[in-house]
Amino acid sequence: MENSPIISLKNISMSFDGENVLQDLNLNIRDGEFVTLLGPSGCGKTTTLRIIGGFIKPDAGDVFFSGKRINDLPPHKRAVNTIFQKYALFPHLNVYDNVAFGMRVHGKKESEVKKTVKEMLELVNLSGFSHRGIHQLSGGQQQRVAIARALANDPKILLLDEPLGALDLKLRKDMQVELKKIQQATGITFIFVTHDQEEALSMSDTVVVMDKGIIQQIGTPQDIYNEPKNAFVADFIGESNILDGIMHEDFLCEFAGKKFKCLDKGFAKDEPVDVVIRPEDIDMVEPESTMLTGEVTSVTFKGVHFEFIVDVQGFKWMIQSTDYQEAGKRIGLQLTPDDIHIMKKSEYSGTFGDYSTFSDEMDEYMPQNDNGEEAEVD
Numbered sequence: 001m002e003n004s005p006i007i008s009l010k011n012i013s014m015s016f017d018g019e020n021v022l023q024d025l026n027l028n029i030r031d032g033e034f035v036t037l038l039g040p041s042g043c044g045k046t047t048t049l050r051i052i053g054g055f056i057k058p059d060a061g062d063v064f065f066s067g068k069r070i071n072d073l074p075p076h077k078r079a080v081n082t083i084f085q086k087y088a089l090f091p092h093l094n095v096y097d098n099v100a101f102g103m104r105v106h107g108k109k110e111s112e113v114k115k116t117v118k119e120m121l122e123l124v125n126l127s128g129f130s131h132r133g134i135h136q137l138s139g140g141q142q143q144r145v146a147i148a149r150a151l152a153n154d155p156k157i158l159l160l161d162e163p164l165g166a167l168d169l170k171l172r173k174d175m176q177v178e179l180k181k182i183q184q185a186t187g188i189t190f191i192f193v194t195h196d197q198e199e200a201l202s203m204s205d206t207v208v209v210m211d212k213g214i215i216q217q218i219g220t221p222q223d224i225y226n227e228p229k230n231a232f233v234a235d236f237i238g239e240s241n242i243l244d245g246i247m248h249e250d251f252l253c254e255f256a257g258k259k260f261k262c263l264d265k266g267f268a269k270d271e272p273v274d275v276v277i278r279p280e281d282i283d284m285v286e287p288e289s290t291m292l293t294g295e296v297t298s299v300t301f302k303g304v305h306f307e308f309i310v311d312v313q314g315f316k317w318m319i320q321s322t323d324y325q326e327a328g329k330r331i332g333l334q335l336t337p338d339d340i341h342i343m344k345k346s347e348y349s350g351t352f353g354d355y356s357t358f359s360d361e362m363d364e365y366m367p368q369n370d371n372g373e374e375a376e377v378d
Contacts, residue, residue, distance in 0.1 A: 004067075006031040006156060006189055007052060012061035014047055014213075021047050022058070022213040029191065029206075031156075034183050036192045036200040039210035040236070045193045046161055048210075052191060053159050054078050065156075079156035085165045087146040089134050095121070095145055096130040102153040120148035123182060140171045144178070151186060158183075160192045164199065176202050197237050201225065209233050230343055234276045235352035241282075241317050242353025245275035245342070253342055256312060258291045260335060264342035274343040274353075279307070279320040281339040290332035296325050309355050316355040 005028035014022040022044045029035050037045035050056045051063060054075035063070050070078060081102075089098050099117045108116075121127050124144035134142060143163060150158055160179075164172045180203045183190045194200055200207045201221040209216045209224060209232075217229045228234035231242050245255035250265035255275045267273060287293040294312035301307075308319040310331065317333065325331055 004031070005029055005064075006066055007191075008064040008067075009048070009051070010062045010064065012048070012051060012058045012063070014044070014051070014056070014058050020213050022051075025061070025213070025215060027208065027215065027218075029189060031189055032187050034180065034190045034192065034203060034205045035208060036194060036204040036206070037208050037210060038194060038197065038200040038236075039216075040195055043210040044213040045195075045210050049082075049159050049161055049191060049193050052157070053080050053082050080159060081150040081153055081155040081157075082159040082161065083146050083150050083163045085162045087142050087163075089142060089145055089149075091134050093134070094130065095126065095132050095134070095137070098134065098145055099149045099152050102149060106153070116152050117148075120152045123151070123185060124148045124178070138171075139167050140175060143167065143175060147179075147182060151182075151188070155188065157189045157191060160190060162193055162195070164194075164196075172199075179203060201237070209236065211236075227341065228276060228343065230346040231274050231276075231348040231350075231352050232346070234274075234341075234343065235348075239279050239318055239320070240353060241277045241279065241355075243275045243277075243315065244350070245273045247271045247273045247342060251337070253340065256292060256315065260291075260340055261337045262340040262342060263337050264340075267342065267344075272345055274345060274349050276341040276343060276353075277317075277335065277339055279318040280305075281335070282317070282319045282321075283334040284308075284319060284321055284323060284325060285332040285334045287330050287332040290334045292333040292335070293330060294333065296327050296329050296331060299325065299327050318355045 007029040009025055009027040012022050012025040025048065037048055039045050047056070051058050054073060057071060065078065090101065093101065096117055099120055100113045103113045103116060121129065124147055126141065126144050126148065129141070137145065164175050167175060176199055192203065204221055206218065207221055207224045208218050211232055217224060217233045224233065225237050228237060234240040234242055243255045245253050247253050247267035248259070248270055251262055253260055253262050253273065253275060292312055294310040294317065296308050297311050297316070298309040299306055305320045305322050306324055308321065308325060310317045310319055310333065312333065
């Protein structure tokens, strides 16, 4: 993988009806990378994708492809193909003709078309489906046809706008694996848009977390999950207990009225901070053996683990464990320094993290339309 970016967005700003959708966004995407733009509805991820594809022009800023400015280059002249959630397959054409369509439009020889269609259908595990009608295919098979058609034109970049959103859960998980395999086999740069954290973590080389038109954090899936930069990222990527804390000195913090050793440093003495503890990192022990104790207020079976809500001095913690505890039981919460992550205070501080009001807070936070439903505008 080369270090030089294939796509560079420089100081991109965009607004619709006077509302800022993107604010001075800067992003470099390397050749051959699987990048996911992740965030809630209205965060600007789809707008970013459309700007890369040339479907809309930014109000300010520049788009570069391999170092060349392409702001004024129309979509059909960019080395980019797009797959949308609804696939946009031609219902009157069979699988073969759908995959061949773009190549024929570009005047490719039929012998070359035949060879490429065969290769693409093999790549997406649809060999033998050439003469099937689109209506004869499952949702997952239609998705694969859309991918094959996009790849047949040999794009440098493939844009994927929530392409798995219409699939059921089992098929969506299968397609996550397939997409990653296809990307690795072709070496094409994939830019994937989703609001699904699991999709982002399972497929991506790099995750770009966005909110309110601003990039909140860029990193590997492991970095994003284990080292979130603020309360929004910590909460949006998986479940998190987020508490107010004080960083007394390097490797020593205080929260929930107790002092704990941690692995973080570089904060000012006695600096107010946000403390993040993932539910799966908490061990439940006898209350006499640890500093933090609380009462189990609810238990939910999740299949691979139980999910507990534990009231510790009025703060509702989430704990995930394979060990069962009854509601009403008093337990201890055991933490090691590696379980504790310290973040600087941000505009999101105090918004997330206490599971007594989590659902209400998320409903209030998510953009809504005039009917009170979650907005779809991106």
